[in-house]
Amino acid sequence: MRTNIIKITDISKPGQLTEIDLQELAPLPPPYDDYRNLPGFKKLPKATMENLSDSPDGVLATGLSRPASKEEEERLINLFISGLKKLFTKENNWTFLQPLILSMEHCAKCQTCNEECPIYEESGHNEVYRPTYRAEILRRLYFKYVKPTNPLMRKFMQGDIEVNWELISKLFELSYRCTLCRRCAMSCPIGVDNGLITHELRKIFSSEMGLAPKELHEKGTVQQLIVGSSTGMNPEVVKDNMEFIDEDISERVGFKVETKWDVEGAEVLLIHNAGEILAWPDNPAAFAILLDAAGITWTMSSELVGYDGVNYGLFYDDVQLARIAMKHLEIAKKLKVKKIVMGECGHESKALGVIADRIFEGAVPRETAMTLIEDIVFNRGIKFDPSKNDFPVTLHDPCNITRAMGVIEPQRRVLRYIAPKFREMTPHGVNNYCCGGGSGFAIMSGHNFLDWRMHISGRRKFRQILEAFKDEPPGKEVPKYVCAPCSNCKGQIRDLIDFYGAKEKSGLYYGGLVELVVNAMVDIKDKFIDFDMM
Amino acid sequence: MPVFEYGDVKINVDEDGFMENPEEWNEKVALALASTEDVYELTDEHWHVINYLRDYYQKYGIAPMIRKLCKETGFSLKKIYELFPSGPAKGACKVAGLAKPTGCV
Ligand code: SF4
Ligand code: SF4
Numbered sequence: 168m169r170t171n172i173i174k175i176t177d178i179s180k181p182g183q184l185t186e187i188d189l190q191e192l193a194p195l196p197p198p199y200d201d202y203r204n205l206p207g208f209k210k211l212p213k214a215t216m217e218n219l220s221d222s223p224d225g226v227l228a229t230g231l232s233r234p235a236s237k238e239e240e241e242r243l244i245n246l247f248i249s250g251l252k253k254l255f256t257k258e259n260n261w262t263f264l265q266p267l268i269l270s271m272e273h274c275a276k277c278q279t280c281n282e283e284c285p286i287y288e289e290s291g292h293n294e295v296y297r298p299t300y301r302a303e304i305l306r307r308l309y310f311k312y313v314k315p316t317n318p319l320m321r322k323f324m325q326g327d328i329e330v331n332w333e334l335i336s337k338l339f340e341l342s343y344r345c346t347l348c349r350r351c352a353m354s355c356p357i358g359v360d361n362g363l364i365t366h367e368l369r370k371i372f373s374s375e376m377g378l379a380p381k382e383l384h385e386k387g388t389v390q391q392l393i394v395g396s397s398t399g400m401n402p403e404v405v406k407d408n409m410e411f412i413d414e415d416i417s418e419r420v421g422f423k424v425e426t427k428w429d430v431e432g433a434e435v436l437l438i439h440n441a442g443e444i445l446a447w448p449d450n451p452a453a454f455a456i457l458l459d460a461a462g463i464t465w466t467m468s469s470e471l472v473g474y475d476g477v478n479y480g481l482f483y484d485d486v487q488l489a490r491i492a493m494k495h496l497e498i499a500k501k502l503k504v505k506k507i508v509m510g511e512c513g514h515e516s517k518a519l520g521v522i523a524d525r526i527f528e529g530a531v532p533r534e535t536a537m538t539l540i541e542d543i544v545f546n547r548g549i550k551f552d553p554s555k556n557d558f559p560v561t562l563h564d565p566c567n568i569t570r571a572m573g574v575i576e577p578q579r580r581v582l583r584y585i586a587p588k589f590r591e592m593t594p595h596g597v598n599n600y601c602c603g604g605g606s607g608f609a610i611m612s613g614h615n616f617l618d619w620r621m622h623i624s625g626r627r628k629f630r631q632i633l634e635a636f637k638d639e640p641p642g643k644e645v646p647k648y649v650c651a652p653c654s655n656c657k658g659q660i661r662d663l664i665d666f667y668g669a670k671e672k673s674g675l676y677y678g679g680l681v682e683l684v685v686n687a688m689v690d691i692k693d694k695f696i697d698f699d700m701m
Numbered sequence: 702m703p704v705f706e707y708g709d710v711k712i713n714v715d716e717d718g719f720m721e722n723p724e725e726w727n728e729k730v731a732l733a734l735a736s737t738e739d740v741y742e743l744t745d746e747h748w749h750v751i752n753y754l755r756d757y758y759q760k761y762g763i764a765p766m767i768r769k770l771c772k773e774t775g776f777s778l779k780k781i782y783e784l785f786p787s788g789p790a791k792g793a794c795k796v797a798g799l800a801k802p803t804g805c806v
Contacts, residue, residue, distance in 0.1 A: 230716075386803040398804030399763035407761075411769055442805030445766050477805060512805070610805055613716035654805040700778070 173294040175303050178337050179329040184223045184295050191291035192622060196633050198641075198672055206666060208622060209615040220336035223295050227614035228343035229380045231336050240332045243376065247335050248312055250375025254367055255313045259374075262485050262525050267367050270359045271309045274302065280351035280361060285600045285627035286344065296623075298351040298361040301341050304328065305364055339378060342368040346605030346624060347482065348566045353597065366482070366606075373484040380483075383607045387479040388487040392494075396441040396475035405474045408444050409451070409467070416452040420691055424455050429502065430466035435539075436504040437465050438495060438519075440512035440654035441475035447657065447678070450511060453685040453695065457540070460690065461547040466502065473498040476515035481522060482607040492523040499531040506532040508539050511679045513565030513653035521572055535568060537652065540681060541577035544584065550689040553585045556696075558646050560586040560683065561635040563628070563660065564599035565653035573597070578652060578680055585687040586650075592631045600627045602651070604659025620659070621666040629663050633673065643674040646698045652680040676701050707733035717791070719801040726755075726798030734796045738786055747784055747796075750774055754797040764794050764802055 173184050189202040199205060211227060219230035234240040253259040255268065280298050281287055287296045294300060307328040310321055321327060328334070342365050349362035372378040381387075391397045396405065409426040416424045427433070435458065443450045458465045468474055472494040480488025496519075499507045509516045516535045523530060543549065562582055568574050575596045582589040592599070602609070603625025611620075636647045651657045660677045669675040676698055686695040705714045710733035713721040718737055720726060731751060732743055740747070753774050757765040767789050771778055778789070785792030790802050 382803065390803065396804060398802070398806055401762075404761045404763065408766055408769070411766065411772075415768065415772070440805050445764075445802075445804075446806040448766060448768055475804075610803075658805055 250371040289626040348601035395471040433466040435465040438476040439510035478518035513567030517567035563651040609658040
């Protein structure tokens with residue numbers, strides 16, 4: 168356990184607050200137990216550290232350039248304070264004002280929440296990752312600038328805090344050291360939500376100061392709105408790619424599989440996270456096979472944004488979120504479909520399935536893939552031979568689908584039926600642990616952020632996966648399937664498996680839910696899941 | 702912005718080592734970037750992959766699907782890893798001078 172004390176006010180002091188030391192992290196089970204045999208933690212070059220943000224922990228997720236002059240620093244400070252004030256107004260915060268104010272005003276400082284945070288725990292209780300550390304900074308700012316109390320009282324009651332470049336840059340970085348998994352919020356007896364507080368902090372930086380990781384903003388939402396997809400696929404490319412997938416799959420399964428485009432009046436408008444199409448083509452292919460087999464009329468949209476369910480706005484900016492969600496809903500309306508089905512993507516499901524309701528009224532009905540798959544498996548007369556899934560399977564619960572939306576049982580009912588060697592992780596369901604790639608981290612790898620998300624934010628999940636399979640032969644002989652019905656989580660789990668060499672050492676593989684379902688279909692003669700190709 | 706130097710090649714790269722200005726790419730740059738993969742000689746097989754990637758990139762502005770890359774070059778994924786140890790995206794695309802892949806891929 169760490170002994171150094173980091174004070175809230177240290178955030179305004181120059182320099183790092185802490186340094187990552189691999190020896191201090193909670194040890195992993197064998198054969199990953201000796202940190203010397205694992206990849207190291209990249210230390211950033213001195214020049215980088217001197218030119219960029221004051222990092223809280225020697226890690227950079229984004230890295231701001233240092234202000235060139237006093238005036239520039241002043242400008243940033245003023246923007247930060249005006250953004251802070253706006254965050255607490257109705258006109259500027261139409262999504263989360265009420266829970267934010269409640270979270271500001273009612274924390275009893277009991278610290279119950281801290282032990283629920285996988286990042287704080289796995290880091291060996293590093294103070295800067297404590298859920299209440301970030302929250303307390305915003306709280307002090309709130310009582311200083313938004314709801315000022317008498318300065319003397321404030322010093323006594325809430326503690327004072329100084330806004331300067333050091334605070335801004337460190338706090339910006341710190342707002343990207345929490346995956347917004349909201350596990351801490353579940354444990355708070357009062358309902359204070361430290362995950363939400365981090366989210367709202369990110370909003371100050373993005374909306375008012377124009378600061379956001381380029382993976383989420385410039386290459387993410389901005390590119391999606393202009394080109395059509397955060398992956399850079401324009402409509403022509405996406406159609407070309409789906410055509411390739413259709414041909415490839417038809418060849419493999421021995422019957423014709425065909426993606427439907429822009430079919431008016433279809434029952435289902437299927438919107439995948441477009442990353443699936445590029446990186447995990449078996450997932451959209453399996454959806455096509457399953458929907459056809461169930462006799463459901465379905466379509467994809469080839470309109471800009473309509474073929475990419477990604478909505479990174481959820482992670483950092485309400486305006487970007489609304490722009491993208493609006494496109495999705497408009498397209499569905501235009502196509503006159505009965506409902507939108509969100510593919511296997513957690514944040515898409517939450518953004519479009521839940522948060523959109525806070526912004527738009529009377530929108531087209533939406534459903535997660537989990538419930539649709541459950542319905543298809545049990546009610547549509549498709550024949551399954553579960554013994555085809557003859558390998559051990561565990562389920563990763565994407566936070567956005569389980570904790571945030573309460574969709575827990577459908578995917579489990581399916582797995583208990585079609586995967587005889589299914590076993591749960593501990594804990595799971597609403598108590599699950601984040602994969603460590605939540606809130607956009609899975610696509611952020613700049614500077615040494617990959618090391619951070621492999622060694623620290625993803626550590627608990629990696630440990631859980633290993634433990635789920637501990638009754639199986641440990642090595643590579645038995646392939647073990649981590650079912651992660653979310654593109655973002657899959658990216659993180661892939662990176663974890665690569666980073667720790669876990670395919671070779673432990674036989675770990677990963678994929679979605681729908682692939683397992685199709686693999687169990689009697690009509691699929693050959694294997695649909697082929698470990699040699701993974 | 703980090704600068705990558707190798708022999709007489711000097712280019713701007715991003716934090717992951719991908720080219721910032723893909724239009725500056727040439728064969729010498731490819732060889733220089735390959736050194737980050739511990740590859741010091743580019744064989745015909747390497748070029749086969751690089752040329753396919755570049756053609757596709759010039760036509761569509763993004764990297765091809767990995768499965769497409771395998772099918773069109775006739776190389777298995779394993780083979781691509783042998784040629785470019787960090788794999789198709791982080792290895793081959795980087796050497797071919799493509800921009801870093803974006804989105805949930
Ligand atoms: S957020 Fe809740 S659990 Fe955490 S310290 Fe405050 S009151 Fe306690
Ligand atoms: S939301 Fe998750 S990662 Fe963030 S502080 Fe809470 S438990 Fe930790």
